[in-house]
Amino acid sequence: MIRLGVLASGGGTNLQALLDACGTHRIDAEVALVLSNLPGAGALERASRAGVATACLPSKGVVDRAAYDGAVVDLLHQARVDLVCLAGYMRLVTPGFLRAYGPTAATRGCPRVVNIHPALLPAFPGLHGPRQALAAGVKVAGCTVHFVDEGTDTGPIIAQAAVPVLDGDTEASLAARILEQEHRLYPQAVQWIAEGRLSLEGRTVRLDRATAPGERLRSPAVELA
Numbered sequence: 001m002i003r004l005g006v007l008a009s010g011g012g013t014n015l016q017a018l019l020d021a022c023g024t025h026r027i028d029a030e031v032a033l034v035l036s037n038l039p040g041a042g043a044l045e046r047a048s049r050a051g052v053a054t055a056c057l058p059s060k061g062v063v064d065r066a067a068y069d070g071a072v073v074d075l076l077h078q079a080r081v082d083l084v085c086l087a088g089y090m091r092l093v094t095p096g097f098l099r100a101y102g103p104t105a106a107t108r109g110c111p112r113v114v115n116i117h118p119a120l121l122p123a124f125p126g127l128h129g130p131r132q133a134l135a136a137g138v139k140v141a142g143c144t145v146h147f148v149d150e151g152t153d154t155g156p157i158i159a160q161a162a163v164p165v166l167d168g169d170t171e172a173s174l175a176a177r178i179l180e181q182e183h184r185l186y187p188q189a190v191q192w193i194a195e196g197r198l199s200l201e202g203r204t205v206r207l208d209r210a211t212a213p214g215e216r217l218r219s220p221a222v223e224l225a
């Protein structure tokens with residue numbers, strides 16, 4: 001059973017998906033700490049409702065990003081967090097943070113910080129993935145779970161789910177279609193990590209073959225909705 005630290009700045013529907021998956025044992029993990037940089041973030045409320053420890057370190061006006069992240073890492077260590085899940089966390093993490101949660105012998109090259117992004121990376125990194133997808137006129141959009149590196153949404157890709165872009169889609173309707181897939185994909189990716197089935201070779205994330213009887217072999221690369 002691994003311990004998750006979830007970092008969120010917003011409403012926390014992805015946090016909720018992780019909490020629910022832990023609660024129903026779809027993932028062998030527990031959420032040990034939910035941390036936000038924004039007081040009043042809906043994610044904190046969701047965590048409290050689930051009886052999970054919360055912390056808030058307001059980031060407004062912070063100039064020393066390394067010191068701020070040092071404080072975040074201290075809290076994660078105190079909560080004995082094994083894996084950090086960014087879930088709508090509106091800050092870039094610093095190199096010190098990534099070193100603190102870098103690969104270990106047990107993780108087979110995989111860093112210990114993951115993120116969910118509402119676009120099919122490497123297209124449309126940064127803010128407003130669905131808006132960028134609509135503006136570009138793409139016919140397929142989706143979401144990506146990836147390991148976090150120092151760039152903005154540039155880390156090795158663990159899993160992706162695709163959705164169609166439909167005539168008449170608005171940013172809100174496309175974002176909602178993508179979000180539904182996020183809630184499915186993020187717990188799945190976290191479970192692969194909890195099972196120790198992922199390894200990293202260069203930029204390629206590999207998923208060990210499923211061994212459980214009857215388990216369907218899934219590609220970590222693409223899951224078409």
Ligand code: GRF
Pocket residue numbers: 008009010011012013014015087088089116117118179182
């Ligand atoms: C999601 O779209 C996620 O992909 C992005 O931020 C949004 C967070 O939504 N990183 P929520 O707070 O989990 O509802």
